[in-house]
Amino acid sequence: MKDILKMDIMTLHKHIANKEISCMEITAAYLQNIEKKDEKIKAYITVTKEEAEKRAKSLDERLSLNSNIPLLYGIPGALKDNICTKGILTTCASKMLYDFIAPYDATVYEKLNDNGMTLLGKLNMDEFAMGSTTTTSYFHKTYNPYDLSKSCGGSSGGSAAAVASEQTLFALGSDTGGSIRQPASFCNVVGMKPTYGTVSRYGLIAFASSLDQIGPMTRTVYDNALVLDAISGYDKKDSTSVMKPSGSYTDDIGKDIKNMKMGVIRQFAAKKINSQVVNTVNEAINWYEKQGVEIVELDMPSLDWAIYAYYIISSAEASSNLARFDGIRYGYRPDEFEDIDRLYEYSRSNGFDTEVKRRIMLGTFVLSQGYFDQYYNKAQKVRRLVETEFDRAFKECDFILAPVAASTAYDIKDAKKDAVAMYMEDIFTVPVNIAKLPAIALPGAMSEENLPIGIQLIGPKLSEKTLYRAGYAYEKRNSEVSHV
Amino acid sequence: MYKGYVMNIGLEVHVELKTQSKIFCSCPTLYGAEPNTHVCPVCMAMPGALPVLNKKAVEYALMAGIALDCEINLECKMDRKNYFYPDLPKAYQISQYDVPLCKKGFLDIETESGNKRIRINRIHLEEDAGKLIHNEKEETLIDCNRCGVPLIEIVTEPDMESREEADLFLNKLRTVLLNLGISDCRMNEGSFRVDVNLSVRKQDNFELGTRTEMKNLNSFAFIQKAIEYEFKRQVDSITENKPIEQETRRYDEKSRKTFSMRKKEDADDYRYFPDPDLVKIKLERDYVESIRKNLPELASKRKPQMMAKYELSSYDCEMLLTDMELAALFEKAAEYTKSYKSLSNLIISKKDSVLGILPEKLATIANMSYKELINAMTARKLIDMLLEKDFDIEKEVEEKQMGQINDEKILAEYARQALEMNKKAIESYKKGNFQAIGPIIGQVMKLTRGYGNPEKINDIVVKCLNDIS
Numbered sequence: 032m033k034d035i036l037k038m039d040i041m042t043l044h045k046h047i048a049n050k051e052i053s054c055m056e057i058t059a060a061y062l063q064n065i066e067k068k069d070e071k072i073k074a075y076i077t078v079t080k081e082e083a084e085k086r087a088k089s090l091d092e093r094l095s096l097n098s099n100i101p102l103l104y105g106i107p108g109a110l111k112d113n114i115c116t117k118g119i120l121t122t123c124a125s126k127m128l129y130d131f132i133a134p135y136d137a138t139v140y141e142k143l144n145d146n147g148m149t150l151l152g153k154l155n156m157d158e159f160a161m162g163s164t165t166t167t168s169y170f171h172k173t174y175n176p177y178d179l180s181k182s183c184g185g186s187s188g189g190s191a192a193a194v195a196s197e198q199t200l201f202a203l204g205s206d207t208g209g210s211i212r213q214p215a216s217f218c219n220v221v222g223m224k225p226t227y228g229t230v231s232r233y234g235l236i237a238f239a240s241s242l243d244q245i246g247p248m249t250r251t252v253y254d255n256a257l258v259l260d261a262i263s264g265y266d267k268k269d270s271t272s273v274m275k276p277s278g279s280y281t282d283d284i285g286k287d288i289k290n291m292k293m294g295v296i297r298q299f300a301a302k303k304i305n306s307q308v309v310n311t312v313n314e315a316i317n318w319y320e321k322q323g324v325e326i327v328e329l330d331m332p333s334l335d336w337a338i339y340a341y342y343i344i345s346s347a348e349a350s351s352n353l354a355r356f357d358g359i360r361y362g363y364r365p366d367e368f369e370d371i372d373r374l375y376e377y378s379r380s381n382g383f384d385t386e387v388k389r390r391i392m393l394g395t396f397v398l399s400q401g402y403f404d405q406y407y408n409k410a411q412k413v414r415r416l417v418e419t420e421f422d423r424a425f426k427e428c429d430f431i432l433a434p435v436a437a438s439t440a441y442d443i444k445d446a447k448k449d450a451v452a453m454y455m456e457d458i459f460t461v462p463v464n465i466a467k468l469p470a471i472a473l474p475g476a477m478s479e480e481n482l483p484i485g486i487q488l489i490g491p492k493l494s495e496k497t498l499y500r501a502g503y504a505y506e507k508r509n510s511e512v513s514h515v
Numbered sequence: 516m517y518k519g520y521v522m523n524i525g526l527e528v529h530v531e532l533k534t535q536s537k538i539f540c541s542c543p544t545l546y547g548a549e550p551n552t553h554v555c556p557v558c559m560a561m562p563g564a565l566p567v568l569n570k571k572a573v574e575y576a577l578m579a580g581i582a583l584d585c586e587i588n589l590e591c592k593m594d595r596k597n598y599f600y601p602d603l604p605k606a607y608q609i610s611q612y613d614v615p616l617c618k619k620g621f622l623d624i625e626t627e628s629g630n631k632r633i634r635i636n637r638i639h640l641e642e643d644a645g646k647l648i649h650n651e652k653e654e655t656l657i658d659c660n661r662c663g664v665p666l667i668e669i670v671t672e673p674d675m676e677s678r679e680e681a682d683l684f685l686n687k688l689r690t691v692l693l694n695l696g697i698s699d700c701r702m703n704e705g706s707f708r709v710d711v712n713l714s715v716r717k718q719d720n721f722e723l724g725t726r727t728e729m730k731n732l733n734s735f736a737f738i739q740k741a742i743e744y745e746f747k748r749q750v751d752s753i754t755e756n757k758p759i760e761q762e763t764r765r766y767d768e769k770s771r772k773t774f775s776m777r778k779k780e781d782a783d784d785y786r787y788f789p790d791p792d793l794v795k796i797k798l799e800r801d802y803v804e805s806i807r808k809n810l811p812e813l814a815s816k817r818k819p820q821m822m823a824k825y826e827l828s829s830y831d832c833e834m835l836l837t838d839m840e841l842a843a844l845f846e847k848a849a850e851y852t853k854s855y856k857s858l859s860n861l862i863i864s865k866k867d868s869v870l871g872i873l874p875e876k877l878a879t880i881a882n883m884s885y886k887e888l889i890n891a892m893t894a895r896k897l898i899d900m901l902l903e904k905d906f907d908i909e910k911e912v913e914e915k916q917m918g919q920i921n922d923e924k925i926l927a928e929y930a931r932q933a934l935e936m937n938k939k940a941i942e943s944y945k946k947g948n949f950q951a952i953g954p955i956i957g958q959v960m961k962l963t964r965g966y967g968n969p970e971k972i973n974d975i976v977v978k979c980l981n982d983i984s
């Protein structure tokens with residue numbers, strides 16, 4: 032028997048369906064690997080060992096030969112710790128929710144359960160998903176599996192690191208301004224940020240409601256599409272969710288990409304980017320061109336403003352979304368307080384860390400009387416401008432190729448440098464969220480320091496199938512990239 | 516008018532809509548349940564929970580808007596009003612800020628000097644907050660059952676110029692909402708809450724003065740008293756050269772005064788912005804028209820017909836029309852009797868239980884009342900009895916000797932006995948305390964076992980007292 036940890040979803044699925052490998056064996060293999068590796072990588076906040084073993088056992092018991100089981104039956108997965116799981120700790124990596132056990136399931140978790148998934152645990156992240164380093168977690172930092180002295184990216188850093196180090200077969204992350212794609216790029220995994228509304232946000236602890244989107248993080252494009260199949264679709268509990276296109280997200284995988292049109296944004300080329308990242312992107316462009324893809328150069332000047340609009344809108348929404356953490360109904364609360372205002376003050380001052388407080392203050396400011404038009408309204412105008420510019424761009428091309436991050440994974444000790452400088456790192460990922468588009472991060476190349484470099488494909492709304500198709504073709508070329 | 520000043524009153528009325536479920540989740544809206552039993556992750560603001568707008572709440576709000584002749588904003592949105600308070604679990608209230616569902620309506624009231632139009636500025640949709648309960652251990656407990664109950668806020672222009680006009684408006688508004696069947700409008704249960712904005716001005720000066728807002732007005736009577744007090748307070752203040760400050764004032768029932776709660780400069784900055792968890796509300800014109808077409812008939816249209824047909828007073832018709840079922844029962848019973856006034860008195864006095872009674876039975880009781888065969892108390896008692904089981908009314912009255920005692924000789928004898936027993940009351944009456952007659956009349960009624968003719972008893976007792984020198 033081959034190594035279970037190396038098998039993709041379809042392979043495992045066939046083995047399970049044919050009763051060649053049991054769900055318990057698979058779960059045990061992954062739990063063992065977590066035990067072996069996570070002491071150093073620290074991807075998990077909670078490992079649900081007992082629940083997983085119990086679940087796998089019951090899945091095995093219910094399985095009869097030739098029965099029609101869902102694709103994720105017995106497949107091990109893990110969730111970013113901002114996705115609510117009934118009866119299991121959901122902390123958002125914050126002291127504020129250090130002991131919070133959700134009384135209900137997020138829609139995505141419900142769907143994965145219905146599909147037969149075995150939950151391995153909950154994954155580390157930046158506190159309340161605000162950050163791109165996974166170093167602001169209340170519990171611990173997560174380290175890059177390719178180099179433990181490096182950051183794994185963030186905020187879905189635990190998800191990326193766990194997938195990369197075979198501590199789960201797939202993970203869900205959430206992406207508000209790049210939080211799936213950037214860690215995917217740093218950790219050499221496939222990360223999809225779907226079109227806004229594709230995946231229900233019900234049960235995702237909100238950072239910025241109009242930008243947040245849950246997406247799959249996997250080792251392969253095909254696995255990614257399979258997981259998106261399982262978690263997507265209109266949810267009556269989320270008014271902003273949308274109907275899923277018919278068929279499967281795998282439908283166009285393997286189709287020829289010849290004669291597709293690929294856009295390249297002129298403005299992005301002018302940015303300060305690490306030369307190895309530039310090379311990786313250029314190689315990808317050349318490769319696509321060789322496959323018969325037509326390259327279209329795009330002029331999108333408004334993208335320069337997207338980053339500012341992003342920080343205004345996301346902070347504004349966050350300041351309101353995080354107001355419910357008041358120490359009254361759940362979460363951290365001081366033992367002593369003089370009155371209600373002091374209860375609020377102590378709970379929030381001590382429950383939130385610096386970065387979260389910074390964004391709450393920023394958001395409160397931009398929504399204040401007298402500043403609303405100047406900041407929030409102006410940011411909304413930029414948002415519409417960016418959307419229009421993308422709409423125009425997608426009249427000329429099927430998808431856009433772009434870098435994910437300006438550099439490879441940085442030293443973990445540099446992770447807490449100047450906040451504004453960190454914010455500017457998100458220039459390539461943020462416009463996608465602003466315009467509610469889908470984008471996928473794919474493993475591109477390894478740097479001289481043996482650190483992963485990813486590339487990003489961006490498509491028009493609801494074009495996930497196109498992105499999987501183009502991404503799969505690229506992945507095939509790239510299949511020599513191995514996992515740790 | 517007071518010292519040459521008049522007042523302008525604008526009202527903000529919060530009305531709880533009686534939809535089955537709350538505005539953003541499927542919890543029931545029922546009043547009076549055990550604390551925190553009608554709650555779920557959404558209305559408790561659990562992390563990650565999302566609101567979904569209840570279509571019925573929009574429909575009810577539209578019904579109010581249409582009935583009050585408002586313009587409907589076919590495209591509007593829900594906004595977040597951010598502030599911290601323990602009864603507000605999300606720390607923001609989902610409401611409507613710059614684009615309300617309905618705007619620019621009106622409601623005409625009938626004042627002594629003729630019809631008057633009160634303009635409605637806007638009606639918007641929002642969610643209610645929870646309730647704080649302060650217990651004897653000086654703890655504050657939170658009940659979230661009311662969190663997320665749908666509300667409409669109806670805001671008028673400052674068009675009312677007396678407490679009577681405010682009272683007329685509120686009564687008529689309440690009737691309209693009851694007719695529509697969209698709210699219980701119970702002030703004691705908080706489903707009809709009124710804030711009063713009041714300012715004063717010199718009678719010949721048409722510019723409005725600085726207004727104050729009064730809160731905590733829990734009954735129509737308190738509203739009247741609060742208006743009266745606040746009007747005089749403002750006029751006195753101005754005539755003493757103390758300018759009025761824009762502020763929120765709380766009405767205190769015990770002292771019947773208003774007290775400053777919060778000055779304008781302390782007002783919260785609510786940091787309103789569109790709620791990103793909810794999509795825009797887009798209404799089809801056809802949908803709004805279908806609501807308009809199916810709107811229940813309003814009392815204001817039925818009232819003149821009813822007054823003419825049954826020769827009833829305006830007040831009686833209004834009372835019957837607060838509930839369309841009551842009005843329908845009246846009309847059915849009126850087919851069996853001509854004693855309309857007695858019938859209407861009977862239905863109004865037993866409006867909470869009368870709906871279970873057959874119309875012909877009601878007519879029989881009304882007839883007997885009109886003919887003075889039974890008194891009003893007996894009439895009401897018969898209704899209670901009929902709710903238990905059905906019987907032949909005339910036979911029952913005869914057998915149980917429930918007929919009204921009209922014989923003046925008998926009543927005079929009872930009066931004599933009663934006066935004998937109440938020497939102190941006689942003295943008090945003679946000293947000018949006319950209320951002292953009450954216990955004497957009560958005593959006579961008791962001697963008739965409750966079947967005496969109240970008017971005759973009153974006349975006889977008054978006569979007897981005046982005869983005593």
Ligand SMILES: [Zn+2]
Nearest residue numbers: 540542555558
């Ligand atoms: Zn609820």
